[in-house]
Amino acid sequence: MRLEAVTRAYGDVTALREVTWSFPRGGLTAVMGPSGSGKSTFLHCASGLDRPTSGSVRIGEVDLGTLKEARLTRLRRERIGFVFQAFNLIPSMSVEQNVTLPLRLAGRDPDPARVAAILRRVGLAERAGHRPSELSGGQQQRAAIARALITEPEVVFADEPTGALDPRTARDVLRLLREAVDVSGQTVVLVTHDPLAAAWADSAVFLSEGRVVDELTAPTVEQLLRRWETL
């Protein structure tokens, strides 16, 4: 995935300024930066949820800017997975129904063996029939990760996925994202404020005032904290 000179302005606020960045296939990249530095805007532009004011975004060979809305929606559905801080599960649906929703939206029949396998992978095999309200926060986020992975997307965008979780539960969620990279070769972009979360990444990109200002490769918590303090 590559962003080339991506700028996104909202009226007279420029949230991203000429950001050029390549994300290696099969890597876990953390995007860090203070509040208002443009992280969400970055994620929205990179994932095709929003269109840049100028510049281009490519996923593989596809330039998202050339796609009409319906094709962009299809690309998001088929090639991208999303995980959000607030889980965003549908309360009236069971875990299994939530997890298989992206397939059903794409008109595909869920393969029961594959659904069972993904529920096992996130440790929710026994909870398939439960509603989100019957689960802990960590379990809900693991269900959301299963939902993001069910279509076997090339890229998973996770926006503060551990923001609402305690450290131990957060670790389970980060381990699953790490496995998506290490076992399945998927590309994960993790937006986070938390150095403990970013230390799971292969590299951490720092945003400040809409610009990429630094990158740390194989970052440690100490390095991330130190860099964070001088942003």
Ligand SMILES: Nc1ncnc2c1ncn2[C@@H]1O[C@H](COP(=O)(O)OP(=O)(O)OP(=O)(O)O)[C@@H](O)[C@H]1O
């Ligand atoms: N829809 C919008 N309309 C107007 N301004 C916006 C909009 N979305 C974001 N902004 C502005 O763009 C800038 C970057 O916002 P963004 O949400 O991308 O930052 P962030 O790093 O994700 O912040 P946080 O960590 O607080 O979520 C901010 O100044 C914000 O006020």
